[in-house]
Amino acid sequence: MFENLTEKLNQTFRKLTNKGVxxxxxxxxxxxxxxxxxxxADVNYRVVNAFLKSVRVRALGADxxxxxxxxxxxxxxxxxELIRMMGSENHGLMQVNNQxxxxxxxxxxxxxxxxxxxxxxxxxxxxxxxxxxASADVYRPAAIEQLQVLARELxxxxxxxxxxxxxxxxxxxxxxxxxxxxxxxxxxDTAGRLQIDAVLMAELEEIKSRVPIQEILFVAxxxxxxxxxxxxKSFHDKLGITGFILTKMDGDARGGAxxxxxxxxxxxxxxxxxxxxxxxxxxxxxxxIASRILGMGxxxxxxxxxxxxxxEVKAEKLEEKIRKNSFTLSDFQxxxxxxxxxxxxxxxxxxxxxxxxxxxxxxxxxxxALIKIDAIISSMTEKEREKPSLINGSRKLRISRGSGSKVSxxxxxxxxxxxxxxMMKKFAxxxxxxxxxxxxxxxxxxxxxxxxx
Numbered sequence: 180m181f182e183n184l185t186e187k188l189n190q191t192f193r194k195l196t197n198k199g200v201x202x203x204x205x206x207x208x209x210x211x212x213x214x215x216x217x218x219x220a221d222v223n224y225r226v227v228n229a230f231l232k233s234v235r236v237r238a239l240g241a242d243x244x245x246x247x248x249x250x251x252x253x254x255x256x257x258x259x260e261l262i263r264m265m266g267s268e269n270h271g272l273m274q275v276n277n278q279x280x281x282x283x284x285x286x287x288x289x290x291x292x293x294x295x296x297x298x299x300x301x302x303x304x305x306x307x308x309x310x311x312x313a314s315a316d317v318y319r320p321a322a323i324e325q326l327q328v329l330a331r332e333l334x335x336x337x338x339x340x341x342x343x344x345x346x347x348x349x350x351x352x353x354x355x356x357x358x359x360x361x362x363x364x365x366x367x368d369t370a371g372r373l374q375i376d377a378v379l380m381a382e383l384e385e386i387k388s389r390v391p392i393q394e395i396l397f398v399a400x401x402x403x404x405x406x407x408x409x410x411x412k413s414f415h416d417k418l419g420i421t422g423f424i425l426t427k428m429d430g431d432a433r434g435g436a437x438x439x440x441x442x443x444x445x446x447x448x449x450x451x452x453x454x455x456x457x458x459x460x461x462x463x464x465x466x467x468i469a470s471r472i473l474g475m476g477x478x479x480x481x482x483x484x485x486x487x488x489x490x491e492v493k494a495e496k497l498e499e500k501i502r503k504n505s506f507t508l509s510d511f512q513x514x515x516x517x518x519x520x521x522x523x524x525x526x527x528x529x530x531x532x533x534x535x536x537x538x539x540x541x542x543x544x545x546x547x548a549l550i551k552i553d554a555i556i557s558s559m560t561e562k563e564r565e566k567p568s569l570i571n572g573s574r575k576l577r578i579s580r581g582s583g584s585k586v587s588x589x590x591x592x593x594x595x596x597x598x599x600x601x602m603m604k605k606f607a608x609x610x611x612x613x614x615x616x617x618x619x620x621x622x623x624x625x626x627x628x629x630x631x632x
Contacts, residue, residue: 221435
């Protein structure tokens with residue numbers, strides 16, 4: 180996400196930092212480029228103008244003019260203003276003590292409301308909350324069935340609604356059932372429309388009048404950019420939206436909706452959908468997003484992702500193997516599988532400070548390379564994985580046929596695995612932080628050699 184904007188902003192910052200001193204003229208030139216970058220990212224025009232005004236006032240202030248590193252100070256100002264524009268902090272879900280907290284999911288058809296309702300239920304369940312789901316979309320039988328199927332997969336209760344019922348009645352009965360079963364949250368999925376209409380709004384207003392709702396979350400497709408912001412504003416004016424969930428953020432290289440929606444409506448983005456899987460819903464942290472936009476990475480999110488898939492017992496065994504120089508291709512294959520569970524490599528690399536700006540716009544890390552490596556290792560015998568030196572010419576031919584790869588691919592994997600094993604042995608015994616980082620970069624293929632990936 181934000182790849183295009185990150186690239187354009189970093190080009191602007193490089194020009195500015197080379198100046199050494201900030202002047203009114205080079206600030207004006209830089210702001211003009213920042214403006215174009217934001218508009219190309221589909222950020223609302225009024226939001227862009229307000230943002231640039233704030234940056235200009237601070238950049239021309241006495242503190243910046245006296246700064247030892249004015250270029251870096253300018254970047255910091257842009258970072259601060261991006262955070263402020265997106266709402267400064269994460270706003271979690273409201274929860275009412277000793278009663279069911281009702282969340283109403285609203286939005287246009289095709290925005291991903293039903294799947295997002297299940298993703299939200301999954302997140303709350305992981306936090307130890309008892310969650311109920313209910314579909315009030317009586318116009319699409321498939322929507323009711325979809326939510327029920329997702330609820331069964333999550334082992335979460337779903338109210339038994341059907342198309343012959345009225346949406347407001349469903350909401351009332353589902354709430355009564357949730358109260359009886361002592362649920363913490365009730366998530367109500369509602370019907371979407373292809374466009375805003377009076378019938379849709381009247382239906383939602385009736386639900387709101389008959390059920391005490393604590394959260395009204397507007398689910399918007401981030402790929403639609405300004406259209407999502409305009410529709411969100413209309414919904415907010417009618418219903419009083421309490422927050423937003425942006426879906427398909429993993430496919431949006433611009434990010435205009437995420438940057439505009441808070442400034443236009445006054446309400447925060449609470450979550451973003453970053454994939455199709457049920458686990459692919461993340462809290463929206465303005466500070467982390469701003470850092471990623473500016474190419475400074477997001478180590479906190481990266482660590483959280485790692486911890487989510489972290490197996491302490493396996494990690495201790497792996498550490499012991501590295502110390503004893505007994506790290507095998509089977510161990511390597513297992514680590515690759517853990518990495519793939521964390522998400523796309525492009526997103527993971529973007530979270531590493533300094534790496535985001537090195538990934539060209541429109542480019543992506545070859546996810547297929549991991550699949551190819553997995554296939555090559557899977558085509559080896561257990562003894563070959565334990566002792567790669569056994570793999571001679573005839574064995575390579577057999578492995579290439581079994582994995583659908585070339586012998587040259589196998590040679591490259593074996594060579595780089597041997598180099599990585601050597602580096603890992605050094606890494607395990609190093610105490611100096613700089614040397615350790617250099618070793619790690621070499622392992623990842625960033626030290627000037629050809630990467631395994």
